[in-house]
């Protein structure tokens with residue numbers, strides 16, 4: 044009998060501190076109206092010193108474990124998608140494994156898949172479960188984006204927020220995850236980058252650089268193709284999709300994608316207005332919110348999509 048992966052439970056963590064657009068108006072040459080009109084963002088959560096990628100990942104994990112009704116001892120693999128890890132190594136996943144007390148299982152970070160990191164991690168977890176290698180995988184997106192944006196650069200800092208989302212995928216004999224689709228195009232590497240690297244003088248390269256307008260146009264194009272690919276591979280018409288769970292980068296992109304699927308906005312899991320762009324954490328955060336408040340129900344068909352630096356992008360079609 045074929046093995047599939049199923050979402051067993053979800054969890055999340057958001058930093059306590061909220062920074063509104065009005066707060067940013069006091070620090071930068073920007074306005075609430077510009078940010079809302081161009082992005083849809085109204086506020087974002089910003090991490091305090093103790094709210095690190097590890098700390099937030101751990102909190103989200105405990106929620107997900109409770110939701111899945113399992114203990115850490117059931118976890119066979121840990122994957123943390125983060126562009127803002129605790130250290131180059133040990134990985135955030137290994138640090139988390141130590142805190143969970145489950146030494147022995149594979150644990151690793153996906154660092155450079157940026158905002159598509161969660162989809163990449165989710166896809167890897169799904170492949171390992173389908174192959175029968177493991178039964179239960181903890182998949183996390185955890186980001187402190189506030190520490191890689193230049194707070195003097197209004198074109199980027201207003202867009203991002205911090206947080207973590209966790210999903211537990213487990214083996215079962217009916218789908219589950221129907222398919223995942225991953226892509227990358229290094230030609231567009233300079234469109235979105237945090238160019239710090241080993242051996243580079245730090246000050247010059249620490250912060251994110253983004254060609255927002257170009258990225259916007261590429262995103263709309265590649266996401267449209269990605270939806271077509273995902274639906275075609277599964278022989279599914281867009282009307283069968285119950286929920287779009289998108290990466291939360293820009294409300295105009297999200298609206299465009301909903302339109303492509305002919306989907307009303309109340310069928311799109313949106314957190315952008317309250318959380319900003321939390322990079323690899325944005326999809327599991329949006330998923331967890333819609334699951335917890337009862338909007339997403341068991342048996343419904345979900346389309347998850349993400350895109351980010353690299354460029355990287357990907358999707359997952361999931362029977363929840």
Ligand code: UT7
Pocket residue numbers: 072073074077078081082158197198199201235254255256257258259262291292293320322350351352
């Ligand atoms: O998660 C990874 C994926 N990320 C994305 O996909 C982001 C995609 N891109 C976007 O979401 C949009 O391009 C942005 C929201 C980043 C920018 O919106 P835009 O409509 O593309 O604006 P723009 O960059 O073309 O800038 C328009 C104007 C410029 O002024 P001038 O040159 O027309 O005088 C900017 O300097 O808006 C100005 N501007 C701002 N004004 C007030 C840029 N940032 C701000 C700001 N407040 N925060």
